[in-house]
Amino acid sequence: xxxxxxxxxxxxxxxxxxxxxxxxxxxxxxxxxxxxxxxxxxxxxxxxxxxxxxxxxxxxxxxxxxxxxxxxxxxxxxxxxxxxxxxxxxxxxxxxxxxxxxxxxxxxxxxxxxxxxxxxxxxxxxxxxxxxxxxxxxxxxxxxxxxxxxxxxxxxxxxxxxxxxxxxxxxxxxxxxxxxxxxxxxxxxxxxxxxxxxxxxxxxxxxxxxxxxxxxxxxxxxxxxxxxxxxxxxxxxxxxxxxxxxxxxxxxxxxxxxxxxxxxxxxxxxxxxxxxxxxxxxxxxxxxxxxxxxxxxxxxxxxxxxxxxxxxxxxxxxxxxxxxxxxxxxxxxxxxxxxxxxxxxxxxxxxxxxxxxxxxxxxxxxxxxxxxxxxxxxxxxxxxxxxxxxxxxxxxxxxxxxxxxxxxxxxxxxxxxxxxxxxxxxxxxxxxxxxxxxxxxxxxxxxxxxxxxxxxxxxxxxx
Numbered sequence: 207x208x209x210x211x212x213x214x215x216x217x218x219x220x221x222x223x224x225x226x227x228x229x230x231x232x233x234x235x236x237x238x239x240x241x242x243x244x245x246x247x248x249x250x251x252x253x254x255x256x257x258x259x260x261x262x263x264x265x266x267x268x269x270x271x272x273x274x275x276x277x278x279x280x281x282x283x284x285x286x287x288x289x290x291x292x293x294x295x296x297x298x299x300x301x302x303x304x305x306x307x308x309x310x311x312x313x314x315x316x317x318x319x320x321x322x323x324x325x326x327x328x329x330x331x332x333x334x335x336x337x338x339x340x341x342x343x344x345x346x347x348x349x350x351x352x353x354x355x356x357x358x359x360x361x362x363x364x365x366x367x368x369x370x371x372x373x374x375x376x377x378x379x380x381x382x383x384x385x386x387x388x389x390x391x392x393x394x395x396x397x398x399x400x401x402x403x404x405x406x407x408x409x410x411x412x413x414x415x416x417x418x419x420x421x422x423x424x425x426x427x428x429x430x431x432x433x434x435x436x437x438x439x440x441x442x443x444x445x446x447x448x449x450x451x452x453x454x455x456x457x458x459x460x461x462x463x464x465x466x467x468x469x470x471x472x473x474x475x476x477x478x479x480x481x482x483x484x485x486x487x488x489x490x491x492x493x494x495x496x497x498x499x500x501x502x503x504x505x506x507x508x509x510x511x512x513x514x515x516x517x518x519x520x521x522x523x524x525x526x527x528x529x530x531x532x533x534x535x536x537x538x539x540x541x542x543x544x545x546x547x548x549x550x551x552x553x554x555x556x557x558x559x560x561x562x563x564x565x566x567x568x569x570x571x572x573x574x575x576x577x578x579x580x581x582x583x584x585x586x587x588x589x590x591x592x593x594x595x596x597x598x599x600x601x602x603x604x605x606x607x608x609x610x611x612x613x614x615x616x617x618x619x620x621x622x623x624x625x626x627x628x629x630x631x632x633x634x635x636x637x638x639x640x641x642x643x644x645x646x647x648x649x650x651x652x653x654x655x656x657x658x659x660x661x662x663x664x665x666x667x668x669x
Contacts, residue, residue: 236257247665263599270603276315288312293311293312295309296309308320310643320359334398336355395448397448411442411451413466424469443486446490447490452464452494461485473518479505493539504524507519507521534572542558543567553579554567579594588602589602603618605620606622619644619646
């Protein structure tokens with residue numbers, strides 16, 4: 207290179223260094239605290255609020271190390287499910303051929319049982335009394351249920367819930383990534399013992415007893431609206447108290463409500479929402495939120511239940527949503543969260559009492575207590591944890607994939623998207639892959655006072 211050019215570059219670099227702003231004392235202090243928060247745990251409480259905000263902003267951008275990493279010898283993890291007591295974890299694979307079903311100790315990662323099942327699309331897991339589990343899925347668009355005894359590792363039964371007929375998958379399962387599911391709702395009863403399915407041979411919805419593989423109750427239709435039955439019921443959802451079932455009509459605006467104690471007398475709700483595809487009940491079973499795949503708005507109805515008669519409903523509010531779906535209620539029923547289908551980074555927060563928009567939040571998988579949002583970024587291979595009330599970034603986790611919150615919202619488990627291949631060949635030209643389960647212990651700093659919240663978060667980083 208020409209020496210004149212070299213000298214010119216050296217001079218230019220020197221000028222840049224001269225005019226570059228020197229770090230302030232505050233910048234230096236932030237850098238020191240972020241590099242070793244444990245050393246400054248006592249001094250943090252004395253700092254000004256704006257300085258605490260900057261420190262937590264820097265800490266939230268740093269990649270956290272997991273509490274534990276658990277190897278999992280399976281190919282493609284399709285679903286993770288915590289047991290209600292938080293002690294066990296079920297991992298299911300979508301690998302070709304047989305599907306491994308692995309029962310793990312949630313704390314240590316020790317494999318308790320490994321079970322095999324035919325290849326199908328796994329949609330949901332229901333934990334049942336007596337250490338049993340029901341795996342709900344589909345094979346060639348036929349909804350299926352597999353009942354397993356977790357103590358013995360033996361399959362107790364396997365049956366179809368479509369009257370033995372093949373057809374489109376009209377049941378409603380939760381997407382394990384917390385993203386859009388066009389069959390929104392919940393066809394599984396709150397106690398996990400019954401599943402609601404449209405009948406293939408009559409205008410009705412059948413309630414199947416999972417333990418006995420038999421139809422316990424048939425919810426019949428007494429009108430010509432054509433809501434119930436195979437190919438008609440697009441969203442099926444149980445009330446949280448287990449007394450009512452709601453179903454939407456995929457080809458018109460009607461929604462049917464049944465009291466399961468009065469199965470022959472449904473109430474037909476003529477909704478302003480076209481082609482209802484998601485029905486979300488409030489936690490106290492007094493309201494339902496409806497969305498439709500041909501409608502941008504959300505309708506909220508008051509549901510008036512009866513112990514022996516059909517329920518009734520009256521319109522409570524209509525929320526302009528603009529291309530949204532999957533409404534979710536907060537645990538106290540005071541807030542409605544709405545993921546926006548065409549805007550993956552946006553989730554709206556609505557105040558139910560005032561019927562007003564409250565805040566825009568990052569979209570993602572809400573923790574059970576609604577205090578945290580987990581948003582995966584496949585390109586960056588990270589998962590960001592946001593505050594469920596304010597949308598502020600709390601933590602950055604260097605992993606992405608299928609995720610599951612613990613029942614108490616204190617932990618998140620992520621099945622890494624990147625497989626790790628062993629040298630052992632299986633079959634012809636195939637290598638065995640394993641996944642890494644990363645477990646993250648995350649605090650719930652649910653303080654209305656910002657100073658207390660920042661101190662709580664900093665103390666977690668300083669551990």
